[in-house]
Amino acid sequence: MKLHPVLASLTRHRLTVLLLVLQVTFTCAIVCNVAFMIAQRIERMQQPSGLAER
């Protein structure tokens, strides 16, 4: 596969590329953070209480 035409088209539309990169970056950052926070919460909620709850 030739990469050159792909990269060339990317350099032609700089603004669009910048926008897309920003979108993906921010979305990734927020989604990853939230996912880890939710995982931490669930972990904390499932700590054994030491009582026979059921």
Added chain:
Amino acid sequence: MFGYYVALALRSLRRSRVLTALMILAIGLGIGASMTMLTVLHVMSGDPLPGRSAQLYAPQLDPRPLQRAKPGQTASHGMPEGFTWPDAMNLLRAHRADRQAAMASGQVPVRPTGTTLHPFFERGQYVTADFFPMFGTPFRAGSGWASQEDDEHARVVVLNAGLARKLFGATPAIGRTMQLKNTDFRVIGVLDDWHPQPAFYAQGNDHAYGRDDEFFLPLSTALELKLDITGNFSCWGNGGDGRSSDHCTWLQFWVQLDSSAKARAYHDFLADYWRDQQAHGRFPRPANVQLPRLMDWLAQQQMIPGDLRLQLWLALGFRGVCMLNIVGLLLAKFLRRGGEVSVRRALGARRRDIFAQFGIESAVICLAGGMLGFALAELGLWSVRQRPDGYAQLAHMDIAMLLGTFALAVGASVLAGLLPAWRACRIAPALQLKTQ
């Protein structure tokens, strides 16, 4: 011209319905999420006593010994959370502020008489006489007590409207008798549903939101009858842990000072008191009097849960992503219409005309998104009110907040639409027309 551009915008939006719906949805979700969290934080950082809070001060003294390494027992700013009984009484008797009151929170069993109600626990405050005039509590009937009744340990009580209704129904409660933990109290006043949020006069913690104190009775009476107190009770040394011991902090103390000159004078008085106590072998720490105003004190206490701040930042980040999406979608939409732009340019439209046309088109989308966002924010606030937290019940939108956030949201969205419009108006018409 404006009407013509709006008509053009509507026509263009109707041409690509799915894209338009997507854009409106993206803006709506972003605005809805951020407006919900902004409103929650706004109502939580509000002024509990508007108009009065500037004259209210929370003096802070530190009677603890020098070595005190146990963490978790002091407030975050390093001062103890309360006053000892002797200090509170000394300041009360000194009478150096315009008004001053000491108080503590408590919970007592109420035994209704003459009704079919079972006994129940109720939360309230043990206060001194100045509490009512100092905080400007609205009375529905009757009044508070005088300092003489504090000295006499009078068996009197002021009810909040909720408890009065529960015990006495629609009949006037003034002069009636009610039983609090085996003791008869005479009702001398009924408050008009007084629930300042947060309940700043109690110890500052996240329970201060949504708490409703239903009765107020003299502090001296509560001490004599050994009524249960709630909240932090922190002692040190070997001086025993009695309530009247000078080794235990558990009281709140508030003063009203009508001018900043008086506040400075009171600050000096407190510093003198500190040094005077040092001469008597108390207050081993160096004098460090704090006298924050009500709002500063609330900020010090950091009552707003960290979770909420985090949620606000997440919502704002989500909104940022939505805005970026809008910029991208509008850019694609506008640039696809290069032919139309070129024809208009060739027929004599100036760049700024094209810019205005596209600017108005993005504004129309943003307005529609703002409406949707407002509906989503109301939905979000409703879901916040379903939470068990104390602050949840406060989550209502007020007019100022509504207009402010709405303007902010739509303004930011319109700004986001400007970049695509600017890009579109820079299309070279000759080049475009030639390729068609």
